[in-house]
Amino acid sequence: RATTTLSGAALERTRGKGLAEAVADVPGVTQLGAGSGLAKPVVRGQFGRRLLLLVDGVRHRAQEWGLDHAPEIDPFVADRITVVRGAAGVQYGPDAIGGAVVIEPPRLPTTPGVRGDLHLIAGANPTGGTVAARVQGATADVRGLAGEVAGSFRRLAAPSTPDYPLDNTGSREWNLGAAVGYRRGTGEYRMAYSHYQAALGVCACLRLESSEDFYAQLDRAQPIGVENYRDDFTIDRPFQAVGHDLALARGAWTREHLGTITATLAFQHDLRREYDVVRQSTTGPQFQFRLTSGDLALALAHNPLHLSDHLHLRGEIGVVGVAQVHSFTGLPLVPDHVAGGGGVYAIERLVGTTLDVEAGVRYDYLARTASIDRIDYLRLVRSGQLAMDACSGGVGDPVDCRSRFHTVSASVGVRRALSSAAAVKLDLSTASR
DSSP states (O other): OEEEEEEHHHHHTTTTSOHHHHHTTSTTEEEESOSSSSOEEEETTBOGGGEEEEETTEEOOSOOSSTTOOOOOOGGGOSEEEEEESOOHHHHOTTOSSEEEEEEOOOOOSSSEEEEEEEEEEEETTEEEEEEEEEEEEOSSSTTEEEEEEEEEEEEOOOBOSSSBOTTOOEEEEEEEEEEEEEETTEEEEEEEEEEEEEEEOOOOOOOSSHHHHHHHHTOSSOTTGGGOOOSSOOOSSEEEEEEEEEEEEEEEEETTTEEEEEEEEEEEEEEEEEOOOOTTOOSOSEEEEEEEEEEEEEEEEEEEEEETTEEEEEEEEEEEEEEEEEEEESSOOOEEEEEEEEEEEEEEEEOSSEEEEEEEEEEEEEEEEEEOHHHHHHHHHTTSSOTTTTGGGOSSSEEEEEEEEEEEEEEEEEEEOSSSOEEEEEEEEOOO
């Protein structure tokens, strides 16, 4: 795989930026959108559901389909950020068409004592700053027990162009998390929880009533009403309020004649509320999306098989499963749905003195049932978007629409070392979602 890792000093230079900004300098990576909380990473032209985000070994489950639905991830949780470019569906699943962004937290300490770090960051455009801290410790009383507490807070005002401020684009974000780990014998255990919360202003600089309005404003040097724009910390309508919870439990056991078995159970809750410009008497959100997800993963990294003195076989097999419930309230937009799925994969790597060969295959299955209010279902039938008997025979209220998906990913790669300083590599892979 073509990978780039940000760690150490390279990662420190990105502190204070959003996730998309932090990885945007990596070759092959750009960002879609602007602002600390409204931009998402783009890897080889792919983003959203075609780009996997992996946090502490868990797939980030959130509302990714909107262009301004940025990842609810605080980069301060990371000790390393690895960008994998190119289809990586075998290792990571059907979301990794463009690649993956792998966010790894720091390892818990193994020696008794307490340590920590503190970041204080200030900026001029946008005006504001960030404070972040992490404290880790291990106790001598209970050997193998360690933990950490980490958090951050960022407050930014609306930034300015050279000629005028981008009104109502301030942001307020905070993140708080804790983890505890325990090592005993050949077992290693970890439990972690984190909460992310943000209020993100949306600039109403472009107001459109028709296509003529769009072209008319293209010819203007400044937006209409620019004299009223401010570069302060105020967040008015329209804005987004986003919260994300991640809780996980992981265990890893090493067996002498088998290898390392890893089991991960994760729970995620994502709540996104969007507030539009409405009458003054209206106080609630116009759109509210709630996504609850549960993930289970089991993997076996087997011991190396020594085929000869210079030829060894390493590999991993695993199974994954997911269950989701999505609920929506507000103006008609998307239906509620429930989903469940799973996958199985195998990757093997033949390691030689100067030649490595790797091959893998993965199968994934997803079942989803969407519940559409009957009045909306009939509207879709009249417009020709659905057949009358497409969902539940067209009966019931709401009408249940069931979908089933199957996908296979595969890859094969060869790496040949030409010398101690040079190597050539060829990778062929396919992924779909």
